[in-house]
Amino acid sequence: MIAAIRSLVRYRALVQSLVSRELKARYRGSVLGFLWSFVNPLLVLLTYTLVFTVILPNRQADIQPYFLFLFCGILPWTWFSASLAEASGVIIASGNLIKKVLFPAEVLPTVTVLANLVHFLLGLPILLLFLAWKGKLAWTVVLLPLPMLVQLVLTLGVALFLSALTVHFRDLQNILTHVLHLWFFATPVIYSYAAIPEGSPLRQALRLNPMTHVMVTYQQILFHGNVDHWRGLFLALLVGVLAFAVGTFLFDRLRDTLPEEV
Amino acid sequence: MTAAAIVARDATKRYRRFAHRNQFRTLKSALLTGSVLSDLRPEETFTALEGVSFEVPKGSAFAVIGENGSGKSTLLKLVAGITKPSSGSLAVFGRVSALIELGAGFHPEISGRENVVINGVMLGLTRKEVERRFDAIVDFAEMRDFIDAPVKTYSSGMYMRLGFAVAIHVDPDVLLIDEVLAVGDEAFTRKCLDKIAEFRRRGKTILFVTHSLGLVEKLCDDALWLRHGQTADRGDPKRVVDAYLTYVAGGEEALLRSSRAAAAERAEAGDGPAPSGPPGEGALATGYRRGRWGGREVEIRAVRLLDGRGRERHVFVPGETVTLALSVHAAEPVTDFVFGVGLFSAEGTNVYGTNTDIEGFIPRRIAGEAEVRLSLEGLSLVEGTYLLDVAAHRRDGTPYDYLRGLHSFRVKSRVKDVGLYRPVHRWSFAGGAELVLPEPRAELDLGEEPGA
Numbered sequence: 001m002i003a004a005i006r007s008l009v010r011y012r013a014l015v016q017s018l019v020s021r022e023l024k025a026r027y028r029g030s031v032l033g034f035l036w037s038f039v040n041p042l043l044v045l046l047t048y049t050l051v052f053t054v055i056l057p058n059r060q061a062d063i064q065p066y067f068l069f070l071f072c073g074i075l076p077w078t079w080f081s082a083s084l085a086e087a088s089g090v091i092i093a094s095g096n097l098i099k100k101v102l103f104p105a106e107v108l109p110t111v112t113v114l115a116n117l118v119h120f121l122l123g124l125p126i127l128l129l130f131l132a133w134k135g136k137l138a139w140t141v142v143l144l145p146l147p148m149l150v151q152l153v154l155t156l157g158v159a160l161f162l163s164a165l166t167v168h169f170r171d172l173q174n175i176l177t178h179v180l181h182l183w184f185f186a187t188p189v190i191y192s193y194a195a196i197p198e199g200s201p202l203r204q205a206l207r208l209n210p211m212t213h214v215m216v217t218y219q220q221i222l223f224h225g226n227v228d229h230w231r232g233l234f235l236a237l238l239v240g241v242l243a244f245a246v247g248t249f250l251f252d253r254l255r256d257t258l259p260e261e262v
Numbered sequence: 263m264t265a266a267a268i269v270a271r272d273a274t275k276r277y278r279r280f281a282h283r284n285q286f287r288t289l290k291s292a293l294l295t296g297s298v299l300s301d302l303r304p305e306e307t308f309t310a311l312e313g314v315s316f317e318v319p320k321g322s323a324f325a326v327i328g329e330n331g332s333g334k335s336t337l338l339k340l341v342a343g344i345t346k347p348s349s350g351s352l353a354v355f356g357r358v359s360a361l362i363e364l365g366a367g368f369h370p371e372i373s374g375r376e377n378v379v380i381n382g383v384m385l386g387l388t389r390k391e392v393e394r395r396f397d398a399i400v401d402f403a404e405m406r407d408f409i410d411a412p413v414k415t416y417s418s419g420m421y422m423r424l425g426f427a428v429a430i431h432v433d434p435d436v437l438l439i440d441e442v443l444a445v446g447d448e449a450f451t452r453k454c455l456d457k458i459a460e461f462r463r464r465g466k467t468i469l470f471v472t473h474s475l476g477l478v479e480k481l482c483d484d485a486l487w488l489r490h491g492q493t494a495d496r497g498d499p500k501r502v503v504d505a506y507l508t509y510v511a512g513g514e515e516a517l518l519r520s521s522r523a524a525a526a527e528r529a530e531a532g533d534g535p536a537p538s539g540p541p542g543e544g545a546l547a548t549g550y551r552r553g554r555w556g557g558r559e560v561e562i563r564a565v566r567l568l569d570g571r572g573r574e575r576h577v578f579v580p581g582e583t584v585t586l587a588l589s590v591h592a593a594e595p596v597t598d599f600v601f602g603v604g605l606f607s608a609e610g611t612n613v614y615g616t617n618t619d620i621e622g623f624i625p626r627r628i629a630g631e632a633e634v635r636l637s638l639e640g641l642s643l644v645e646g647t648y649l650l651d652v653a654a655h656r657r658d659g660t661p662y663d664y665l666r667g668l669h670s671f672r673v674k675s676r677v678k679d680v681g682l683y684r685p686v687h688r689w690s691f692a693g694g695a696e697l698v699l700p701e702p703r704a705e706l707d708l709g710e711e712p713g714a
Contacts, residue, residue, distance in 0.1 A: 013389055017380045025371040028412070100363035101384060102343045259345050260277060 138225030157243030272350035356435025365425030604651030
């Protein structure tokens, strides 16, 4: 794991170049160009707001205005799910690089995770503007880097794991779509974790999901303005570090087989 | 002895080969049988490279030659560090740049400029280093006018040129080149070769994988010939290239021999007289058809091609003496007969033809076993495959036994001159014209046992 971190640090110039290429290439040729980074989260937000305020109205008192609560969860979730969805196919898609150039393969999933982090960061000011507009912005916002760090470690770990394994088991890419779907509903993004009765089996189940704790922390920091979920976040960090350790270990084990199987 | 740049010791590479059984194995079955990790271990393997050892001193040029599938590219990947040897070792000292696939990693949507920077970083430069070399790269690729256009708008030649320019400006200590010099027009290829020559002058190490044997002889200090993943020969490039060519010629020889046997069989199958002309068999261009016809009153039982030492061969070099030996048999004595020979190019063009009647021989009698020989002294043909017509017929042309295109031979030459016929010739220069032949180009000696 330490070696993996060291190698990522060593290749930081490459990672940096590829992330910026990823960002430039993504919207190249579209009319709105870079504006899409702002428009995308707004449109997602609009859809969910429409569903949960008009079609299936959510009247829970502690999460009003609901669209803002939703925004606080959807932004980090998009970072998480888009990273994994892209990472699972990234090594196969860049097969040419792996096969023909001496190229540190772990850079590829890292780049997807970081590029999506940049999208997250670009969406953040919009969220903060909305929060300020509704008078929800509190001092706790300075704690934002903490859940982000936990999420980064966790996402990186899972992304490394997935990207290497998908080369061998291509079914994973299909399975992942559905797993992510389920995972979305198993994470308190569109509903409030606090509203689920203490001790209920559902709550027990949700507690096992590291993203639950990350998400609750985001919502407390951004939306509620008071944080007390530290224990949960710490557990998520442990799970994240474990995922990173397993991910790098597996990636290292499979590294030599990648150029042959891609 | 100078320090080594590349050292291979018994390098062996095995690839996993998929059996049908494994190919359809999926995650599900792997999980069900709990064999996720064991599945990732190769079971059936294919040995691409076996026990290859060599050492390339710093500042030298090393060539790897061999047929397709002989393990050249695998070796290159090992040296580049893209894959690791399954056993043995391979060490490279210094920065390596591999011209294996040019422009690998170019992103089509972004501009050439940005791609150059990213590609340079990918090949191990820092951003600053790329920026410092940027102008040189663009000038080398002759892409000044297009550098800000997205790469997807480039022609394949432009793409390759830019890729080559970046790779060569990485300024590696060891440069690996895999048959990539065919990237542009003549002028660009010239430029690449100049750049490679400059590299050598600066004491950098080069490893070539190529099919252009001329380049090997011209540029390299040492050559390795791989055959089925094993070292077939190593050493002086001229000697290794000759050995390789002889081996390839041997392969062609075997091929010609088997096709000759097949042709003879076909002719036998369509036995019997065919007075209205040759049977429609193995049609070539310009109406040349292979086949055999005639009444066999005089039968041609065997056709052999002999070299100057009287050994049967099918591949010759220009200047050799080739003897065509016909074993004939006449069951009843015959007094009206002519022996003829025709020589055709692979396209079916008549290169030469003669017979005993044209040359004024008057037949007296033939009976029982006989042998007819025609010697071609100083074979005056350019490289290529030639088909032979041999025939025994009456003076009025009625065939006894006509074998059309059933025998062939090949001429191999190091001088790639063109045409149908090679007159014995010599260049001489006088006055202000100064030309030199760096080393006399001796023709190959194919008399040696092929592939020995």
